[in-house]
Amino acid sequence: MNRREALSRVALLMGGTLSAPTLMAFGEGAAMPPTAGAAFSFTPAQQALVAEVAEHIIPRTSTPGAKDAGVGPFIELMLKDCYKAQEQQNFLDGLADLDAKATKAHGKKFMETTSAEQVEILKQVEKETTELMKNANVQQVKVGDNVDKEVVDSKKLKGTPFWRLAKELTLFGYFTSEQGATKALDYVPIPGRYDGCIPLKKGQKAYAL
Amino acid sequence: MYLNIDAQKEMTYDAIVVGSGISGGWAAKELTEKGLRVLCLERGRDVKHVEGYETAMKAPWELAHRGRPDNQSAEEYWAGIRTGYTVNEEHRYLFENDSKNPYLETRPFDWIRAYHTGGRSLLWGRQSYRWNEEDFMANAKEGISIDWPIRYKDLAPWYDYVERFAGISGSKDGLDVLPDGQFQPAMELNCLEKHVKSEVMRKMGRTLTIGRVAHLTKPQSIHTALGRAACQYRNMCMRGCPFGAYFSTQAATLPAAMKTKRLTLANNKIVSEVLYDEKKGRATGVRTIDQNTLEVKDYYAKIIFLNASAIPSASILMNSKSSRFPNGLGNESDQLGRNIMDHHLGVGASGTYDGFEDQYYFGRRANGVYIPRYRNWGKDKRDYVRGFGYQGGASRSSWGRGVGMEGFGAAFKEEMTEVGGWNMGIGGFGEVLPNENNRFTLHPTKKDKWGMPLVVFDAGYGENERKMRIDMKNDAAEMLEAAGFKNINAYDNTKSNLGIGIHEMGTARMGKDPKTSVLNAHNQVHACKNIFMTDGAAMTSASCVNPSLTYMALTARAAAFAVDELKKKNL
Ligand SMILES: Cc1cc2nc3c(=O)[nH]c(=O)nc-3n(C[C@H](O)[C@H](O)[C@H](O)COP(=O)(O)OP(=O)(O)OC[C@H]3O[C@@H](n4cnc5c(N)ncnc54)[C@H](O)[C@@H]3O)c2cc1C
Ligand code: SF4
DSSP: OOOHHTTTTTHHTTTTOOOOOOOOEEEETTTOOTTTOOOOOOHHHHHHHHHHHHHHSOOSSSOOTTTTTHHHHHHHHHHHHHOHHHHHHHHHHHHHHHHHHHHHHHSGGGGOHHHHHHHHHHHHHHHHHHHHHHHTTOEEEEEEETEEEEOOOOTTTOOOOOOHHHHHHHHHHHHHHIIIIIISSBBOOOOOOOEEEEEETTTBOOOOO | OOHHHHHHHHEEEEEEEESHHHHHHHHHHHHHHHTOEEEEEEBBBOOOOOTTTTEEETGGSSTTTTTOOOHHHHHTTGGGGGGGSSTSTTTTTGOOOOOTTTOOOSSSOOOOOOEEEEEEOOOOOOOOOOOOOHHHHHHHHTTTOOOOOOHHHHHHHHHHHHHHHHHHEEOOOOOOOSSSOSSSSSOOOOHHHHHHHHHHHHHHOOOOOOBBSSBBBSOOHHHHHTTTTOOOOOOGGGGGTOOOBBIIIIIIIIHHHTTTTTTEEOOOEEEEEEEEEEEEEEEEEEEEEEEOOOOOEEEEEEEEOOOOOOOOHHHHHHTTSSSTTTTSOOOOTSSSOOOOBOEEEEEEEEEEEETTTTTEESSSSSEEEEEOOOSSSSSOOSSSSSSSEEEEEEEEGGHHHGGGOOSHHHHHHHHHHHHHEEEEEEEEEEEEOOTTTTTEEEEEEEEEETTTTEEEOOOOOHHHHHHHHHHHHHHHHHHHHTTEEEEEEEEOOOOOOOOTSOOOOTTTOOOOOOTTOOTTTTTTTTTTTEEEOOOOOGOOOOOOOSHHHHHHHHHHEEEEEEEEHHHOOOO
């Protein structure tokens, strides 16, 4: 979804190509009714949980982390405004699953476990998601100049899985936030010139969008 | 009928220009500069240069959804969403809401519109190429459709003229297939693009060049006099350019026309029909509907330039019925609304490249590379006619790559802030053949909220386009392979519809014979010489290069002719 979708043909004309697949497309029949304006919100507990998961993906280091960048509230807003009911449900189910996994392994809710235990749980979720997507024959396809989509077998996978959504929205939310774009990346609002070929300086960060 | 003579006088101009987009802006500039009092009627709101560019200076985090379309917009902009980018938050305000401006599809057509001052001149990709000599002769040589009434040499001086004023940057490549023009200094290729350029030339004899774009790289006094400055390489052009660095109506033609003090721009005026005087045998003016108040008002002029873009311009003539023209003004050939063409795209390849790890670039170049047509050119012969060119570019990946990767945490974050590997994509832009059965009509009963009949599209790709796509896909992969790319992903998105190229044209084609065409060699309606059409409607065939530069040249040429004819009292 990031700029890849934003730019598509425009990116092509302008020489901007991006690599990773960032969108999921589902076969016919799996389309959920759009939920424009539908009520969707997190409970305070879910809000804290989402912020925590995002911080695990992009933690505060020498630069700000996901919490500093307000990624939690951003994820909630995006799910509410830009996603379909299936994805919203997948996300809520994913959060519940984190608590279920934590309870099973440690007898407490996710938020009450240690940071190391949380990482283990998330690793497990990532592994399961990879399996899930493999089984659904996820294939990266081009649907336009520079728009990639992942096509999946919709009978085997209902909507984008939780972990994938969490990761995509965290990266997107973080690197396009003021904190992420200006502190973790090289943000140049008005470059003023174009140099096509320059040596990559040591420690040079990627440009923000 | 009661006629208020004074009021009518007030509504009378030397010329009326319908639409203020790329072609309308040129018509307004040329006609006013040649001394005419011109009324430009624009159906949409006024978007003022700089102050009207609502999102131009916004940082990514200042947009609620960081640019992404929300569900509600995706529903309202039901045609726009098909492009995958025009409904995004940063520039959606300059595109048309399809629910408020519906159209019908017998066969699906992606109709991407922008109704406001400047039209799509604020939104276009600015790729600007001349047609070549063959483009004007292909129809006649191959016996397809009808012959153009003009040749390259008729347009060449006008290309020179519009290129200088618009400011087209590019490199002179000395190719017959892509004639050189009056260029501003070219933008630079990056190091991977330079590598690909030399490899595809060495191994395949094909040219790769920097895109020729309507961006000022070294403004001249004709540009700075209008307040235009050099490109700042922000690549946020679709939001409107506060520097006036790319060619748009707002930055270039409108200020030039305004300088003459002979231009009146009237916004929110939807032109519904051209008024035809049967006794005089000529058009006398146009009827308008105010888009907000629905007030109907007529305006009068000696000549009328229709520049509402291909579909609306033809619609206006179709809707102009009289006993002389029961099927629409100038439609005796029954060609009005037919031969819709576009450029087909959504087919090409991308890949990754190992190497040049220590090379980067600075600035966001609002331009890519161009690989001119080589198929069915010279000795090359295929099982289809015409050809295609590629547009694309190379860059290093960024955090976007992380979505599909495994891992999270501090090390993962660190990696995402670093510069990723190189990749490149090239996508074909293919020529679509004219076909009488690709057309639109006006619905007999269904109307929009202004009482205008709805446009019904019935057009699609043909066999020639389908055959061409095989080469478009394979050749792209081959070239990347030849240049040493890995993980090559060739694609052909067959789900896109005609229209997706946003280069619609051909609905009132030019030709020598009034029996088979709507316009003559000077873009006059054959049967009503004081109406000129110089937007995409006029095109007799489509070439494979982006069309708007040709609309500019046709417009400037027709305007000069019109003023001459007026002086000679021929109109
Ligand atoms: C995203 C995008 C990328 C593009 N990239 C390129 C490119 O790289 N190169 C290229 O050559 N072309 C490109 N194009 C196409 C280019 O924008 C069009 O070819 C060009 O704008 C057409 O000019 P026009 O004057 O015919 O119409 P427009 O620029 O569309 O202007 C038409 C004007 O007429 C007005 N109008 C419509 N109906 C009426 C009416 N009934 N009464 C009064 N006014 C009316 C509209 O409001 C509008 O202002 C691109 C377009 C888009 C959207
Ligand atoms: S890249 Fe150049 S033309 Fe585009 S908005 Fe920036 S300054 Fe203007």
